[in-house]
Amino acid sequence: MKGRTLLxxxxxxxxxxxxxxxxxxxxxxxxxxxxxxxxxxVIFFPTQFTxxxxxxQVNVFRAVSDTAIGSxxxxxxxxxxxxxxxxxxxxxxxAPAAYSLVRYVRSIWVARLILFMTMIPExxxxxxxxxxxxxxxxxxxxxxxxxxxxxFSAPFxxxxxxxxxxxxxKSVEEAAQIDGLSPYQIFYRxxxxxVTPGLIAAxxxxxxxxxxxxxxxxxxxxxxxxxxxxxxxxxLTSFSIAEKAFNWGGLAAAGIFVMLPTxxxxxxxxxxxxxxxxxxxVKG
Amino acid sequence: MSPRLVQRGQALKVGLVLASPILVxxxxxxxxxxxxxxxxxxxxxxxxxxxxNFQEMASDPILSVSLTNTAYYFFGSVGLEYxxxxxxxxxxxxxxxxxKSVFRTIIFLPLMVSPVVIGLMWEMILNKxxxxxxxxxxxxxxGQANWLGDSHLAMxxxxxxxxxxxxxxxxxxxxxxxxxxxxxxxxxxxxxxxSRTQTFRFITLPSIRPSLVVAFLLNSxxxxxxxxxxxxxxxxGPGFSTYILSFYTYVVGFSFFQPHYAAAIAxxxxxxxxxxxxxxxxxxxVEEHLGLRRGKGE
Numbered sequence: 305m306k307g308r309t310l311l312x313x314x315x316x317x318x319x320x321x322x323x324x325x326x327x328x329x330x331x332x333x334x335x336x337x338x339x340x341x342x343x344x345x346v347i348f349f350p351t352q353f354t355x356x357x358x359x360x361q362v363n364v365f366r367a368v369s370d371t372a373i374g375s376x377x378x379x380x381x382x383x384x385x386x387x388x389x390x391x392x393x394x395x396x397x398x399a400p401a402a403y404s405l406v407r408y409v410r411s412i413w414v415a416r417l418i419l420f421m422t423m424i425p426e427x428x429x430x431x432x433x434x435x436x437x438x439x440x441x442x443x444x445x446x447x448x449x450x451x452x453x454x455x456f457s458a459p460f461x462x463x464x465x466x467x468x469x470x471x472x473x474k475s476v477e478e479a480a481q482i483d484g485l486s487p488y489q490i491f492y493r494x495x496x497x498x499v500t501p502g503l504i505a506a507x508x509x510x511x512x513x514x515x516x517x518x519x520x521x522x523x524x525x526x527x528x529x530x531x532x533x534x535x536x537x538x539x540l541t542s543f544s545i546a547e548k549a550f551n552w553g554g555l556a557a558a559g560i561f562v563m564l565p566t567x568x569x570x571x572x573x574x575x576x577x578x579x580x581x582x583x584x585x586v587k588g
Numbered sequence: 589m590s591p592r593l594v595q596r597g598q599a600l601k602v603g604l605v606l607a608s609p610i611l612v613x614x615x616x617x618x619x620x621x622x623x624x625x626x627x628x629x630x631x632x633x634x635x636x637x638x639x640x641n642f643q644e645m646a647s648d649p650i651l652s653v654s655l656t657n658t659a660y661y662f663f664g665s666v667g668l669e670y671x672x673x674x675x676x677x678x679x680x681x682x683x684x685x686x687x688k689s690v691f692r693t694i695i696f697l698p699l700m701v702s703p704v705v706i707g708l709m710w711e712m713i714l715n716k717x718x719x720x721x722x723x724x725x726x727x728x729x730x731g732q733a734n735w736l737g738d739s740h741l742a743m744x745x746x747x748x749x750x751x752x753x754x755x756x757x758x759x760x761x762x763x764x765x766x767x768x769x770x771x772x773x774x775x776x777x778x779x780x781x782x783s784r785t786q787t788f789r790f791i792t793l794p795s796i797r798p799s800l801v802v803a804f805l806l807n808s809x810x811x812x813x814x815x816x817x818x819x820x821x822x823x824x825g826p827g828f829s830t831y832i833l834s835f836y837t838y839v840v841g842f843s844f845f846q847p848h849y850a851a852a853i854a855x856x857x858x859x860x861x862x863x864x865x866x867x868x869x870x871x872x873x874v875e876e877h878l879g880l881r882r883g884k885g886e
Contacts, residue, residue: 307687312685319691320694329720343718346723396609398609400606400609403601406879409600410880416869422648425857427813427835428817432621459610474634492827518815552718559705563702570697582761
């Protein structure tokens with residue numbers, strides 16, 4: 305029995321090393337000097353730690369590529385877009401829709417349609433969405449991307465929250481009704497508070513998907529002029545081929561910058577996310 | 589089953605008011621795009637009705653390469669991700685010690701990393717001059733492989749990177765399913781004197797069947813949807829060796845500027861995804877937790 309446990313620990317350690325390796329390698333590369341990056345044999349434990357890759361990020365970002373206008377504006381664009389899209393889609397669209405579907409409309413076909421909408425590949429609607437955003441004169445703006453991202457996260461969060469609303473005991477709502485609350489007050493003051501774990505999952509998953517989204521960011525915010533609403537994935541793709549060849553340190557530092565927020569969120573909220581990632585089909 | 593919170597007529601009104609924001613979104617960002625795709629797919633650039641966009645699909649060599657590549661990418665990725673995710677879930681399930689949550693968190697990490705960053709990571713790892721993969725494989729006598737630059741190796745490289753990204757997702761679903769196996773089944777099995785293998789075969793596997801199916805279908809859709817990794821790692825190349833359907837749909841629309849033809853391809857893509865969603869609704873219990881009755885809504 306003891307031997308079996310040790311064997312399992314050994315196997316799992318190897319598995320975790322493999323999963324962790326790309327993150328580890330990116331992290332050490334971001335602290336390496338070019339001497340230690342471009343050398344044989346590959347250095348896995350750098351000795352000449354440097355923060356210069358991070359300094360370059362903050363100070364000389366204009367030099368990183370012709371179009372880059374500094375790392376901070378990209379971060380700001382990403383944060384504003386992801387936060388607004390997430391809050392609007394969760395609280396103004398998905399939560400009332402999910403509640404309505406579970407308690408009032410109760411149509412399985414509408415639910416199925418919502419599931420289908422969450423599965424549509426980004427590439428399918430890329431031309432029509434471009435036309436819509438163009439017609440609304442919102443190309444290259446925060447609002448253009450926000451509208452598009454809401455259209456992805458709203459169906460997803462609706463589907464997710466439906467499962468949570470379904471678990472709210474009806475007796476609680478009936479008691480509130482006897483206390484004289486209107487249906488809207490019951491939704492807002494009672495049921496919405498009771499699905500907090502679902503809201504957390506919806507908010508975090510929606511934020512992460514907005515933060516990471518590439519295709520629509522490419523198509524809708526093609527022009528990198530200041531205030532052009534370019535999000536962090538575009539910042540990463542803005543590295544030129546030459547920079548990709550000679551500036552691994554900067555590239556790795558940029559990658560760390562971009563993945564750190566979502567990794568922290570994921571670890572903190574891990575227990576809420578399993579159910580969300582699996583569309584509510586498992587209660588992990 | 590309708591709640592007695594309000595009268596019937598009023599219930600519909602409340603329901604519609606609460607659902608009105610999503611209805612607006614539904615019209616603007618689903619009905620209209622769908623209509624736009626249909627309209628574009630069945631018209632020529634001049635505006636007249638035509639089926640030529642679909643005829644073009646039949647004779648388009650890049651589309652046929654893309655579809656072949658999609659099949660390769662699909663079977664390679666899902667096959668590998670599913671096996672790895674399944675095996676890792678079973679192994680972690682078998683371990684009950686204190687390090688459990690540490691292992692789980694580490695395996696969970698790739699899911700949180702932006703696919704664009706994953707692309708950059710693997711670009712470094714697979715680099716033919718200074719990448720660690722070639723270095724680590726060196727002692728095995730595999731020599732210096734040009735992972736991303738060789739048209740035979742580019743797709744396996746993509747599948748490898750995608751497996752790192754997506755196998756934790758399969759792991760997560762199956763592992764969560766394993767947690768729901770009732771312990772009394774195992775007690776009964778041990779009373780009946782079943783061996784470890786028999787218990788797994790006759791107790792564990794049947795119990796997690798729903799999770800296994802959901803994991804497979806969500807994994808399949810996720811792989812088909814994938815775009816970012818290809819855009820960053822190979823940009824479809826070398827040549828057309830890593831063009832897959834999602835990438836080609838984008839290229840036709842935004843590099844070739846052929847919105848009509850792109851619409852026809854998008855409809856094909858949508859039909860493929862629709863098939864998987866249909867299978868999911870038909871063969872899994874994804875909608876059970878919603879508490880809605882199947883068939884006519886009440």
